[in-house]
Amino acid sequence: MMLRLEKATLGKFGAQDMMGLITSRGWEAILPDALDDNHLLLVSDQFRDLLSGVGWNGDHDPARAALPLTLLLLSKAGAKRSGDSLEVGLETLQEALCLLSTAVDREIVNRMLQRQDTAPIGTGLIQGLQMLIQHAVEQTDSECHA
Structure with missing residues (x-):
């Protein structure tokens, strides 16, 4: 084992912490290159859980920032809003x-x-998200006209 990390020492990174960063430094504060080491490692772990299906079981865990962070960055990249909700x-x-x-x-x-x-x-991340959204919009448009 070359690299090892004691997860228990990292603390927590939740939606509240994320909002605190945004309030003090703007939404760019939650981009990967702006996060501090601890937050970066914690959010990486949270993304792994989400992608493996852990954390999709319906109970919203306020201690986790990965999903709200994703939704916020999607909205910054131009995802369509209707009222308070995001259409993704x-x-x-x-x-x-x-x-x-x-x-x-x-x-x-x-x-x-x-x-x-x-x-x-x-920067690359936001561009990638913009391309994703653009692609989704084009798919929806072509399905509507079919």
């Missing part, structure tokens, strides 16, 4: 979770290797 298909949400999980893990590895990507990870 499950497929788009699943793809967004994969994209975010990959971006978060990439940022973790970059920090460990002390490497820097030429473009900030957060």
Whole structure:
């Protein structure tokens, strides 16, 4: 085992903590390259749970930030809102979770290797989410006209 981490020492990263970051530093504060090490590791773990089906069992855990973080970034990337809700298909949400999980893990590895990507990870992430949303909109439009 080369790299090891005691998860219990990391603390928690929940929706409240996330909102605190946004309030003090703006929504960009929750992009992977802006999160501190602890939050980055915690949210990576949360994405893994979501992608493996753990955490989809209906009970909303307020101690977890991954899902609200994903929805907020989707809205920033242009997902359609109706009233207070966000119109995002499950497929788009699943793809967004994969994209975010990959971006978060990439940022973790970059920090460990002390490497820097030429473009900030957060920028690429938002562009990727915008493409996802655009694709979903085009799919919906073509289904409507079929």
